[in-house]
Structures are given as C-alpha cells and as structure tokens.
Amino acid sequence: MNTTGVRDVGVVVIGAGQAGLSSAYHLRRTGFTPDHDFVVLDRSPGPGGAWQFRWPSLTYGRVHGMYALPGMELANADPARPSSEVLAEYFDAYERAFGLRVRRPVDVRAVREGTGGRLLVETTAGTWSTRALINATGTWDRPFWPRYPGQETFRGRQLHTARYPGPDAFAGQRVVVVGGGASGTQNLMEIAPYAAATTWVTRRPPVFREGPFTEEAGRAAVALVEERVRQGLPPRSVVSVTGLPLSDAVRRAIADGVLDRQPMFDRIVPDGVEWFGGRHVDADVILWATGFRAAIGHLAPLRLRTPGGGIRVEGTRVVSDPRIHLVGYGPSASTIGANRAGRAAVRDIRRLLAGDPAAAA
Numbered sequence: 001m002n003t004t005g006v007r008d009v010g011v012v013v014i015g016a017g018q019a020g021l022s023s024a025y026h027l028r029r030t031g032f033t034p035d036h037d038f039v040v041l042d043r044s045p046g047p048g049g050a051w052q053f054r055w056p057s058l059t060y061g062r063v064h065g066m067y068a069l070p071g072m073e074l075a076n077a078d079p080a081r082p083s084s085e086v087l088a089e090y091f092d093a094y095e096r097a098f099g100l101r102v103r104r105p106v107d108v109r110a111v112r113e114g115t116g117g118r119l120l121v122e123t124t125a126g127t128w129s130t131r132a133l134i135n136a137t138g139t140w141d142r143p144f145w146p147r148y149p150g151q152e153t154f155r156g157r158q159l160h161t162a163r164y165p166g167p168d169a170f171a172g173q174r175v176v177v178v179g180g181g182a183s184g185t186q187n188l189m190e191i192a193p194y195a196a197a198t199t200w201v202t203r204r205p206p207v208f209r210e211g212p213f214t215e216e217a218g219r220a221a222v223a224l225v226e227e228r229v230r231q232g233l234p235p236r237s238v239v240s241v242t243g244l245p246l247s248d249a250v251r252r253a254i255a256d257g258v259l260d261r262q263p264m265f266d267r268i269v270p271d272g273v274e275w276f277g278g279r280h281v282d283a284d285v286i287l288w289a290t291g292f293r294a295a296i297g298h299l300a301p302l303r304l305r306t307p308g309g310g311i312r313v314e315g316t317r318v319v320s321d322p323r324i325h326l327v328g329y330g331p332s333a334s335t336i337g338a339n340r341a342g343r344a345a346v347r348d349i350r351r352l353l354a355g356d357p358a359a360a361a
C-alpha cells in the first residue's frame with residue numbers, strides 16, 4: 001500500500017464468475033501471486049458468479065453445454081440439484097484448490113485513469129492502482145427491460161426473468177411471457193402447466209434449430225458476435241444467432257400450443273396487453289425474458305464506448321486501451337468462451353507488463 005492508502009498491484013480482475021476465475025487461474029499458473037501481483041474482486045456474497053442467483057428449478061441436469069473451469073472437472077454432480085447450489089460449491093472448491101483469494105463482497109464503483117499509466121479501481125473496500133485490468137463482470141447485474149406505452153399503468157405484477165421464482169408462483173394466473181431466447185422458452189414451458197393461461201410474444205419470429213449443434217455452427221455464431229464487437233457495436237447474445245434447439249420438450253410444447261408465438265403487443269393497459277386493431281389479452285403477470293446487457297457501468301469514466309454504443313474489442317483487448325481486457329463479453333459470453341477468453345487475456349497482459357510493444361498497440 002502506498003502513502004495515500006491506495007494499493008498497488010499488477011492486475012485487477014473484476015468479477016469471479018467463469019470468466020474471472022479462468023483469468024485468475026491463468027494468472028496464477030503463469031507465476032502471478034494472488035493478493036500481491038493480482039487481486040480478484042467480486043460483489044456477490046458467495047462463490048458461483050451469476051449461477052448462485054439462478055432460479056431453483058434450473059437444475060444441474062437442465063443446464064446444457066456447461067464447460068468446467070480450467071484445471072478441475074466438475075464430477076459426479078447430482079442432475080436433480082439446483083445448478084445454483086452445484087456451481088456455487090464447485091466454484092468454492094475451485095477457488096480454494098488454486099488459492100485464488102477472491103475478495104468479496106467488493107463492489108467496483110468506478111475505474112479511472114490514474115497517474116504514471118496506471119488505472120485506479122475504486123471499490124467499496126478501498127482503491128487499487130493497477131497496470132492492467134481484466135473485466136469479467138458478466139451481464140446478470142444488468143437485466144434489460146424494454147419500455148412499452150402504458151407499462152406504468154399495469155395493475156398486475158411485472159418481473160424480469162432474472163428474478164424468476166419458479167413455476168408455482170404463477171399458479172392460476174394469466175401470464176404474458178415476453179422474449180424468444182432460451183430463458184423465455186424455458187420459463188414458459190415450466191409455467192404453462194400451472195398457469196390459468198399463457199401468451200408468448202416476441203419481437204421477431206423465433207428460429208428453431210433442427211439437429212445437433214455442430215462445432216462448425218458454434219464457430220460461425222461466435223464469429224458473428226465477434227464481428228459486432230470488433231466494430232464497436234453492442235454485443236448480441238450468442239443464442240440470438242444460434243437459434244433455439246428443437247428438443248423433444250420444445251416439439252411437445254409447439255404441438256400443445258404452449259409455444260405459440262404472437263407478435264409483440266403494442267401497448268400495456270391496466271388489465272393486460274393490447275395490439276393495434278383492438279386485440280386484447282387479460283394478464284395478471286408480465287414476465288420480461290428480454291435478456292441482459294454487459295454490466296460495465298463502472299468503466300464509464302474511461303470513455304471506452306464508441307458512437308455505435310459498444311466497446312471496440314479485438315480478441316479480448318479493448319482497442320482504445322490495451323491495458324483493459326473484457327472477458328465473458330460478447331463472443332466469449334458462454335462457459336467455453338469465458339475459459340478461452342481468460343487464457344487469451346492473461347497471455348496478452350503478460351506481454352504488456354513485460355513491455356512487448358505488440359501487446360500495447
């Protein structure tokens with residue numbers, strides 16, 4: 001710590017989800033000492049990243065394509081247990097096994113330009129001065145709520161899928177589910193047997209994907225999102241470009257009329273939703289399954305945003321500031337992407353700290 005109470009460090013990692021822990025693992029493995037050369041700061045109360053907050057009915061068996069963190073398998077997990085519990089325990093064991101010393105709850109409020117080419121990371125637990133920053137703050141803390149006319153007049157309940165309590169909470173109610181992503185369809189299929197009525201609305205017609213998801217299709221989807229962030233546009237979710245898998249459960253829900261997509265309503269009224277032309281649907285609940293945005297408000301003082309509304313990123317490195325890497329952002333917003341992004345960011349940062357001009361370009 002220097003005389004101003006600011007602690008000097010080589011690298012600050014913000015966030016201890018899949019992306020932050022992967023980064024911390026690679027820092028450690030390549031010779032950085034936790035608490036001395038780098039710190040990991042996380043605002044959540046316990047281990048698990050966003051997984052710890054996911055709804056209880058999202059059991060481990062219902063999570064698809066979840067990759068283990070680097071260097072330690074997740075073995076013998078009970079598929080019937082909530083993924084929130086399974087993954088919180090796994091992340092906890094992982095942090096201990098590799099001695100990553102995550103500091104929590106530490107909320108990063110702002111990152112500013114410091115002196116001597118360093119960045120100042122201001123938090124609820126004091127300030128760190130760092131040479132490089134790995135931002136791994138995910139999206140969970142920034143649920144996206146679109147605005148529709150009349151929204152404030154609705155007398156029923158509105159909630160975002162981030163606060164989805166499980167299907168029993170909707171027993172006997174008339175529910176409008178908004179959104180055509182994985183969360184929206186899963187929530188809807190769960191709620192339908194309990195609810196008095198369900199209505200599914202999406203902005204664009206959903207695209208269902210036949211057959212297995214090949215590695216090639218995955219690469220193509222990631223490449224599309226990658227191109228957006230390279231141009232400085234706000235990232236889209238990888239699912240938005242892969243389409244929804246046509247599983248047996250989805251086929252049944254289509255046949256039963258549960259997944260019967262309606263176009264987006266035009267306004268919200270006190271007792272429901274309406275379309276121009278006079279169609280009205282009564283509703284007790286509107287469930288917004290409308291996704292998330294990158295939780296990067298704390299980076300605002302650095303003015304990294306482009307006029308396109310995103311941050312230009314090449315690989316994981318911010319184009320306008322090579323000290324900063326965004327991992328778990330855009331194309332790396334999946335468990336496999338987060339793993340790879342952590343490794344790539346650390347490789348680049350090691351070169352930067354060693355004075356390699358290519359890493360500073």
Ligand SMILES: Cc1cc2nc3c(=O)[nH]c(=O)nc-3n(C[C@H](O)[C@H](O)[C@H](O)COP(=O)(O)OP(=O)(O)OC[C@H]3O[C@@H](n4cnc5c(N)ncnc54)[C@H](O)[C@@H]3O)c2cc1C
Pocket residue numbers: 014015016017018019020041042043044048049050051054063064065066067106107108109136137138139140141183295298327328329332333334335336338
């Ligand atoms: C319902 C759901 C199911 C999913 N299922 C799958 C799946 O089956 N397979 C798959 O590959 N992917 C899945 N994903 C996506 C996957 O969860 C994410 O891509 C990945 O786990 C996110 O990891 P992350 O480290 O980027 O973010 P997170 O897990 O969100 O971790 C970010 C951490 O940063 C902390 N943080 C945020 N802001 C700050 C701040 N200012 N200061 C300090 N700390 C901060 C948060 O508290 C959190 O602990 C799913 C996503 C959802 C929503």
